Amino acid sequence: MLEEGILSLELPYRDPLDVRAFSFGIDAKGKVLGKGADPSTLERSLCVVAGIRGDEILQTLVCALLVERLEKMERSKALVPGCLTRVIPCANPASMGIGRRFWPLDKTDINRMFPGSPEGETTRRIAAGLFAQVSGFSYGVHLSSFYLEGDFIPHVRVMHGPGERANHGADFCLPYVTHYEPGSFDTTTLHYNWRLHGTEAYSFYTRKTTVADEVIAREAVQSLLRFMSARGLTRQQFHGGHRTFELAERALVPVHVPVGGVCCPVVRVGDVVGRGQLLATVRDLLCGHVTARVVAPCDGVVFYHARTPLVNERTLAFQIVPDDADEVKATLA
Amino acid sequence: MLRDVSVRELPTGERMRIVKHRYMPVGLSETEVSCLPRACIITGMHGDELEGQYVLYELIRRLRSQPQHLAGVVDVYPAVNPMGMGAIERGIPQFDLDMDRIFPGSHDASPFEAMAADLVEDVRGAQVAFDLHASSIYLRELPQIRINEESVGCTLPLARLANVDYVWVHESAVVLKGTFAYSMNKLGVPTLVTKAGVGMRITPEVGEQLAIGILSVLAQAGVWTGPLPLVRAPQVGTDGEVSYLHADAAGMFVPCVTFGREVKEGQVIGRILDCGSATVLQELCAPVGGLLFTLRAYPLVYPGNLIARVLGGAPC
Ligand SMILES: [Zn+2]
Numbered sequence: 001m002l003e004e005g006i007l008s009l010e011l012p013y014r015d016p017l018d019v020r021a022f023s024f025g026i027d028a029k030g031k032v033l034g035k036g037a038d039p040s041t042l043e044r045s046l047c048v049v050a051g052i053r054g055d056e057i058l059q060t061l062v063c064a065l066l067v068e069r070l071e072k073m074e075r076s077k078a079l080v081p082g083c084l085t086r087v088i089p090c091a092n093p094a095s096m097g098i099g100r101r102f103w104p105l106d107k108t109d110i111n112r113m114f115p116g117s118p119e120g121e122t123t124r125r126i127a128a129g130l131f132a133q134v135s136g137f138s139y140g141v142h143l144s145s146f147y148l149e150g151d152f153i154p155h156v157r158v159m160h161g162p163g164e165r166a167n168h169g170a171d172f173c174l175p176y177v178t179h180y181e182p183g184s185f186d187t188t189t190l191h192y193n194w195r196l197h198g199t200e201a202y203s204f205y206t207r208k209t210t211v212a213d214e215v216i217a218r219e220a221v222q223s224l225l226r227f228m229s230a231r232g233l234t235r236q237q238f239h240g241g242h243r244t245f246e247l248a249e250r251a252l253v254p255v256h257v258p259v260g261g262v263c264c265p266v267v268r269v270g271d272v273v274g275r276g277q278l279l280a281t282v283r284d285l286l287c288g289h290v291t292a293r294v295v296a297p298c299d300g301v302v303f304y305h306a307r308t309p310l311v312n313e314r315t316l317a318f319q320i321v322p323d324d325a326d327e328v329k330a331t332l333a
Numbered sequence: 334m335l336r337d338v339s340v341r342e343l344p345t346g347e348r349m350r351i352v353k354h355r356y357m358p359v360g361l362s363e364t365e366v367s368c369l370p371r372a373c374i375i376t377g378m379h380g381d382e383l384e385g386q387y388v389l390y391e392l393i394r395r396l397r398s399q400p401q402h403l404a405g406v407v408d409v410y411p412a413v414n415p416m417g418m419g420a421i422e423r424g425i426p427q428f429d430l431d432m433d434r435i436f437p438g439s440h441d442a443s444p445f446e447a448m449a450a451d452l453v454e455d456v457r458g459a460q461v462a463f464d465l466h467a468s469s470i471y472l473r474e475l476p477q478i479r480i481n482e483e484s485v486g487c488t489l490p491l492a493r494l495a496n497v498d499y500v501w502v503h504e505s506a507v508v509l510k511g512t513f514a515y516s517m518n519k520l521g522v523p524t525l526v527t528k529a530g531v532g533m534r535i536t537p538e539v540g541e542q543l544a545i546g547i548l549s550v551l552a553q554a555g556v557w558t559g560p561l562p563l564v565r566a567p568q569v570g571t572d573g574e575v576s577y578l579h580a581d582a583a584g585m586f587v588p589c590v591t592f593g594r595e596v597k598e599g600q601v602i603g604r605i606l607d608c609g610s611a612t613v614l615q616e617l618c619a620p621v622g623g624l625l626f627t628l629r630a631y632p633l634v635y636p637g638n639l640i641a642r643v644l645g646g647a648p649c
Pocket of ligand 1: 382
């Protein structure tokens with residue numbers, strides 16, 4: 001294992017920003033792939049990034065546990081020679097350290113700054129510095145979180161945009177792979193820029209974000225190892241997992257609450273629900289009267305569930321995978 | 334006349350509303366004005382930008398003092414991000430996205446995106462629209478209009494009338510498709526985005542300057558028939574003509590030039606200090622000679638923070 005600082009920046013009144021990366025792999029002669037190993041010269045390589053936002057704690061924990069696993073696998077020679085795996089558990093320790101999601105001073109989101117600019121604003125510089133260290137890999141996995149607070153069925157998202165089109169999302173053996181077309185908002189994400197520059201990228205969504213839950217984190221680690229095994233980065237086999245269903249993100253059925261209040265859900269993500277089944281009740285926050293009953297608009301599986309106890313009128317409370325959703329072909333055109 | 338444009342209920346039962354004030358010719362009914370030209374002026378998209386409030390005050394004061402000259406409808410939306418304004422928060426509280434990146438909005442996602450869609454629907458059909466921004470709390474800006482190459486044909490002639498110091502024409506490659514202005518221009522409403530002053534503050538001269546500019550554009554759109562104010566001729570520039578100066582050190586920035594004036598190439602703009610040790614960490618000099626139209630207003634800087642923009646010849 002090679003641990004190195006890949007990015008540093010002076011911060012006022014604080015220690016400098018210090019982003020750490022952990023690299024694993026040996027060359028064909030059994031020598032540890034040294035500092036500055038160039039992934040684009042290797043046959044296969046994988047980069048896993050988390051913690052671009054400071055509240056993506058579970059995502060960082062997943063990476064930390066992955067580092068621990070890969071250390072053991074490297075020692076037991078379970079990694080395929082000539083392949084490099086780099087893990088960056090926390091790309092934004094400056095925000096995570098003080099419990100902020102976004103950049104401490106200007107509140108910008110580093111995942112809206114890619115590919116970044118070395119001469120630009122602070123978070124653009126960080127994005128540029130980070131991108132230089134994660135480019136050139138065959139595979140890229142960004143453990144990310146949704147812009148609305150909530151819990152998900154574990155899944156990976158695959159973008160259909162310019163650049164790399166390959167899709168082996170089913171190799172994670174998660175219940176779902178969702179496919180989406182990039183909007184104008186997506187062009188500054190790591191995922192978009194990875195694909196644009198030839199890396200087969202995935203955004204990996206864990207069940208939760210702001211908690212340190214080792215059971216959920218280990219599930220995700222296992223899924224990343226299954227991907228590594230299927231893509232030929234390790235000889236070791238990892239059992240378990242799901243037969244993945246791949247669908248277009250726009251096929252998800254949104255369920256909104258009709259009124260503001262306190263929302264008490266009666267289902268959880270992963271639950272199978274029938275059309276008309278009660279999903280949640282909304283009560284008046286002050287007098288407790290039930291003001292709305294939120295029901296499933298179709299037969300399906302609860303995919304997303306908003307985490308906020310208090311809801312506004314029209315808050316997106318659930319997303320359902322409808323039973324009649326079309327399966328998307330695993331390989332992209 | 335005050336009316337609701339978009340209303341959503343909060344968990345506490347409070348209603349979050351985008352409202353508008355309508356000003357129309359005296360003695361005419363709603364139906365009678367429906368065929369008259371209409372101008373829409375929105376502000377408060379970023380809740381930490383207050384300069385637009387005073388622009389509205391100065392504008393409406395002028396409209397009211399000569400009601401006989403109002404020949405069309407003026408719809409004024411003082412706070413399109415009302416909860417952000419209330420909390421003096423740039424974004425929408427409880428929501429991660431910048432409001433000016435979610436247009437044209439959607440009825441399939443969050444209530445905030447639905448409110449954006451309601452706003453677009455309300456402004457659609459106007460002859461002209463303004464989106465009044467200040468700047469962030471970090472930078473002070475000379476009154477300027479930002480337009481993109483794609484809509485230059487219908488917006489630049491209006492921008493020249495708007496009494497700003499500078500019209501910045503952005504290349505289409507850097508156009509942000511999620512902005513209010515982009516959506517409205519696509520829908521055929523020429524929309525001007527002004528940026529002036531600084532975040533969380535009101536600069537009275539900015540309010541007066543832009544109020545006069547808006548009146549002059551209203552006259553062009555047939556909404557106002559009063560005596561035409563004298564407006565300044567702006568400098569017009571493209572991305573290539575703007576030079577940037579960034580911090581390379583972390584510390585306190587203290588300027589030593591007057592904002593909004595011409596600077597010479599190499600002139601010291603300011604210094605970044607470590608005050609506790611009385612050390613100058615970096616001396617920042619103008620990269621080119623020209624108009625200093627952006628200057629850092631917030632003293633604390635991180636490496637990379639923008640310190641100044643100068644409109645001058647492209648540096649070689
Ligand atoms: Zn603004």
